[in-house]
Amino acid sequence: MSTSSRPTPSVRRATAAAIDEAAQLIRKGKLVALPTETVYGLAGNALDEQAVALIFAVKGRPAFNPLIVHVLDLAEAQHLAMFSPAAERLARAFWPGPLTLVLERHPACPVPLLTCAGLSTIALRAPSHPVARAVLKACAVPLAAPSANSSGGLSPTRAAHVEEDLGDKIALILDGGPCPHGLESTVVDARSRPVRILRPGVITADMLQKALGETVESATDGVILSPGQSERHYAPKTPVRLEAQAAHPGEVFVAFGDLVGDFNLSPRGDLTEAAANLYAMLHLADAKGAQAIAVAPIPQQGLGVAINDRLRRTTKG
Ligand code: TXA
Ligand code: MG
Numbered sequence: 001m002s003t004s005s006r007p008t009p010s011v012r013r014a015t016a017a018a019i020d021e022a023a024q025l026i027r028k029g030k031l032v033a034l035p036t037e038t039v040y041g042l043a044g045n046a047l048d049e050q051a052v053a054l055i056f057a058v059k060g061r062p063a064f065n066p067l068i069v070h071v072l073d074l075a076e077a078q079h080l081a082m083f084s085p086a087a088e089r090l091a092r093a094f095w096p097g098p099l100t101l102v103l104e105r106h107p108a109c110p111v112p113l114l115t116c117a118g119l120s121t122i123a124l125r126a127p128s129h130p131v132a133r134a135v136l137k138a139c140a141v142p143l144a145a146p147s148a149n150s151s152g153g154l155s156p157t158r159a160a161h162v163e164e165d166l167g168d169k170i171a172l173i174l175d176g177g178p179c180p181h182g183l184e185s186t187v188v189d190a191r192s193r194p195v196r197i198l199r200p201g202v203i204t205a206d207m208l209q210k211a212l213g214e215t216v217e218s219a220t221d222g223v224i225l226s227p228g229q230s231e232r233h234y235a236p237k238t239p240v241r242l243e244a245q246a247a248h249p250g251e252v253f254v255a256f257g258d259l260v261g262d263f264n265l266s267p268r269g270d271l272t273e274a275a276a277n278l279y280a281m282l283h284l285a286d287a288k289g290a291q292a293i294a295v296a297p298i299p300q301q302g303l304g305v306a307i308n309d310r311l312r313r314t315t316k317g
Contacts, residue, residue, distance in 0.1 A: 011159050011167070014131040014174040023138035025171045031055060033148040033162045034135055035176030036127040038098045038185050038202065039155040039279070040162050041070070041145030042170065043135065049112040052144050056114075058169045061151040066117035067144040068100050068185070069124050072136050077101075077124045080109045080142065086212055087190035093211035096128035098185040098202040115144050125185055131176040147184060148173075154236055154286070157182045157279045182276035183306050188216075200306040202275070233313040234279075236286035236293060240314040244294035252290040254281050259296045262288070271303040278307060282314075 012018040014035070022032040029051045031044045042059065044051035046069045056063055071077045074091045081103035083091070090099060105111070105122045116122050127133065136143060147155040148162045148170075156162045159175035167173065186201030188208065196217040197205060208216045238252075247253035247261065255261030257269035263281040265274035285293045295311060298304045 011163050011173040011175050014176040018174055019131065019134045019138055022135050022172055022174055026139045026143070030171040031058060033166065033170055033173040034132055035129055035174065035179055036132045037129040037179060038181050038183060039157055039179050040148040040159065042148035042166070043143040043145040046111050046115050046142040046144035049114050052112060052115045055144060055146065058166060059146060059151045061146065064117050066119055066123060067115050067146050069111055069115060069122060070132065070136060070143040070145050071124060071126050072133065073126055076142065077126065079106060080111060081106050081122050081124055084190055084192060086193055086195050090188070090190060090208065090211060094203055095126040096133065098181055100125040100185045100187040101190045102187060102198065103191055111142065123187065129176065131174055152233055152235060154234055154279050154282055155184060161283055178280070180276065182278055182280070183310065200309045202303065202306065204302055204305065234310045235314040236282050238286050238290060239292045241292050241294045242311055242315060243297045247294050250291035251294045252285045252288045254285055254293060254295045256296040256298055261296065271307065274298065275303050275307055278310065
């Protein structure tokens with residue numbers, strides 16, 4: 001092997017043997033990218049302060065932005081955080097799945113403060129993706145796992161997205177195919193009532209309200225409740241123009257529904273399909289080297305709320 005070539009990023013299909021290797025690497029303090037039902041995560045042992053520091057370093061993530069800690073189930077989560085009755089109800093309704101609960105840390109919580117950016121709260125989620133769950137089982141520690149992208153960039157929904165962005169910086173990328181939802185988890189502050197949505201996602205306000213039998217608040221624009229929601233985020237390198245009906249000269253057009261573009265998030269106007277395609281198409285549009293990426297209007301209903309939240313952040317300062 002030539003010494004001048006950059007180290008081959010090891011992308012491996014998520015077989016039982018590769019999952020075992022991932023778990024061993026994690027237990028040794030290394031980082032592994034793995035698929036979840038939302039986006040690919042950059043996973044390290046949440047209890048290992050050095051592994052967590054490595055996550056911040058590899059992503060170039062500001063240390064004030066806390067990480068989500070992934071667990072197998074509610075029983076494991078209850079060792080880490082104080083569950084309010086509402087939180088317990090939501091965990092029972094939506095775990096395993098794309099819901100992150102922000103709660104007070106348990107007094108005996110073993111997760112280092114660095115993972116939580118020094119806050120008294122901790123964000124917890126039990127993922128449903130079989131590969132993420134298999135790794136959690138095999139390494140038997142909670143996993144700190146932000147989206148596996150450089151800070152501020154687009155979240156990865158394919159192993160190839162991770163390879164391109166972080167391939168030379170991490171020990172292993174487990175390839176489990178495209179992420180089914182394609183959009184990050186819903187983050188809710190479930191410490192007290194009313195429960196508040198800090199980041200809209202696959203689990204909508206409606207779904208939360210039905211499970212709780214009461215109203216849920218949405219974080220209003222401009223009010224920063226989740227440290228990671230403060231900056232420009234989820235952004236391609238190319239500037240983005242929203243609410244476009246067609247491309248201007250020099251633009252690449254990401255359409256929706258009946259509109260005709262270089263890409264179409266969902267020709268049949270289906271928001272679930274659009275969410276699953278969003279980041280993959282923005283990655284492709286970004287690679288075209290156009291002057292701008294024009295994106296069609298997305299209806300502000302159901303999953304459209306989360307899609308529009310991410311799209312708005314691509315254009316922020
Ligand atoms: O779907 C997901 O949530 C993916 C997969 C890999 O699980 N992870 C993910 O992580 O999106 P990340 O780090 O990219 O986004 C986590 C968000 C950030 O906006 C962060 O500020 C917020 O959750 N967060 C984490 N801990 C928090 C806390 N204690 N209080 C408020 N917000 C918190
Ligand atoms: Mg992220």
